[in-house]
Amino acid sequence: MNKISTIIAIIALVACSAKTKQQQDKLYSRHLQRSVELTIINTPLPDDKSQLNLLLLNDGQEVAKLRVQAIVDSLYRAKAIAPLVVVAIHAGDRMQEYGVADKPDYEGRGSRAGYYDAFVNNELYPFIKKKTGVRKFNTVAIAGASLGGLSAFDIGWNHADKIDKIGVFSGSFWWRDKNTTDSSYSDDNNRIMIAKLKASRKKPQQQYWFYAGGAEENSDRDKDGIIDVVDDTKDVIALVQKKVTAPGAVVYKEVAGAHHDWPYWSAVLPEYLVWAFGAK
Numbered sequence: 001m002n003k004i005s006t007i008i009a010i011i012a013l014v015a016c017s018a019k020t021k022q023q024q025d026k027l028y029s030r031h032l033q034r035s036v037e038l039t040i041i042n043t044p045l046p047d048d049k050s051q052l053n054l055l056l057l058n059d060g061q062e063v064a065k066l067r068v069q070a071i072v073d074s075l076y077r078a079k080a081i082a083p084l085v086v087v088a089i090h091a092g093d094r095m096q097e098y099g100v101a102d103k104p105d106y107e108g109r110g111s112r113a114g115y116y117d118a119f120v121n122n123e124l125y126p127f128i129k130k131k132t133g134v135r136k137f138n139t140v141a142i143a144g145a146s147l148g149g150l151s152a153f154d155i156g157w158n159h160a161d162k163i164d165k166i167g168v169f170s171g172s173f174w175w176r177d178k179n180t181t182d183s184s185y186s187d188d189n190n191r192i193m194i195a196k197l198k199a200s201r202k203k204p205q206q207q208y209w210f211y212a213g214g215a216e217e218n219s220d221r222d223k224d225g226i227i228d229v230v231d232d233t234k235d236v237i238a239l240v241q242k243k244v245t246a247p248g249a250v251v252y253k254e255v256a257g258a259h260h261d262w263p264y265w266s267a268v269l270p271e272y273l274v275w276a277f278g279a280k
Contacts, residue, residue, distance in 0.1 A: 019044075020073035022063075027127050031118040032097065037061070037090035041069050043076040045132075046083045053084045053277045054128065054137040056120065056163075058098070058144030058152050060088025065262035071270050080270075081277045082138065087128055089120075091148070098144075098151035099175060100192045101158060106179050117155050125162060141276045143167030143209075145265045150175055150193065153208075153236075157196075160203045165276045167209045169265045170216055173232035180221060187221065191232070197239040204245040209272050210237055211265070213258025230254060251275060 025038045039060045046052060063069065068086060075081040091097065099110020101117040120142075129135070140163050144152035149171035156166035178190040189195060212233045219228045233252070241250055253271065258264040 020069055020076060022069045025131075027124060029119045029123050031115045031123060032092060032112070034092055036092070036119065036124075039063050039086075039088040039090070041072055041086040041088065043072060043081075043083050043085075049132065049134045050136065051083055051138050052132065052134055053082055053139045054134075054141070055084060055086045055273075055276070056124070056140070056142040056152075057086055057088040058142075058148030059091050059094070061090040062262060063088045066266045066269060068269070071266070072273065075270060075273055079279050080274050082279045084273075084277050085128070085132060087124070089124070094147060098147045100150065100154045100196060103177065103192050103196070105175050105192065106177050110175070113151065113154070116151065117158060120155050121159050121162070139164050139277060141165040141167060143169070143272065143276075144171075145169035145262075146260065147172045154193065154196075156206070157200070157203065160206050164205070165207045165209070167211075167272050167276065168233070169211045169268070169272075170213060170229055170260055171210070171233060171236070173236050174228055187235075191235075194235060194239065197236065197243070200243060202243045202245070204243075206244060207246065207249045207251075208237075208240055208244075209251045209253075209275055211253045211255070211268055211272070213260060213264055214254060214256040215258060216260035229260070 020041060020043050022041045025040055026035050027038060028035045072084060072086060095109050096112040097116040099113035101114040104111045142152045142156045142163050149168040150173060153166055153168050153171055156163040173193050175192045176190045177192055178185045210233050212230045216229045217227050221228055237250055237252055253268060
């Protein structure tokens with residue numbers, strides 16, 4: 001092998017070995033009054049950093065269960081997704097920090113959701129831009145599962161100027177300000193996110209991806225034969241569709257027999273990532 005051939009072989013070997021990396025970081029939040037652990041997963045960075053995409057992911061302590069690094073790496077190698085940085089935010093007191101900003105539920109849960117929203121918007125987002133050296137990401141998305149999905153939707157909805165796409169895996173849209181045992185409880189009036197959406201302005205440019213499993217629970221408040229996680233998600237979708245104008249802005253995926261657990265969310269994660277960051 002001559003010298004030129006050797007150099008070409010080395011370059012090819014390096015290119016093939018380039019893979020998605022995972023590292024840990026942390027950021028002290030004055031809003032949350034705690035140090036927030038971050039797991040950062042990134043594909044090889046492009047020369048043109050304006051082509052880099054960002055995913056903010058709730059419940060970052062569960063990235064191994066979601067298999068985020070392996071899935072991102074596989075999709076990127078297959079050229080199915082564009083260059084991507086995933087910032088997985090480890091939860092603190094998730095029952096208080098996740099929820100709907102400034103509106104706790106009937107048991108007082110979600111009392112710090114407003115502070116978590118402020119952390120993501122005012123502290124984490126500028127921190128990521130500085131660390132990556134990106135002035136403006138090509139696409140910014142936020143996602144989460146269960147209560148983390150409700151939180152992701154709420155934060156994304158609140159900050160449509162920064163967040164382009166929202167992903168919700170089995171979102172806790174049952175979140176309510178009155179117990180269902182209360183005789184005055186109403187699905188239309190007391191589900192917190194439903195009430196918020198009804199009072200919200202349009203978000204014409206945002207896009208949304210929703211998922212629910214057909215065997216996540218047995219609860220069926222209205223006794224219509226459809227479990228609540230599916231009913232609640234579809235009710236949210238119906239309102240979102242009235243607030244957006246772009247064709248195909250809302251995607252819904254339902255998997256029969258799927259349970260409320262990380263392996264099931266991991267199984268549909270590739271589809272969400274291709275939808276959000278598909279390579280053109």
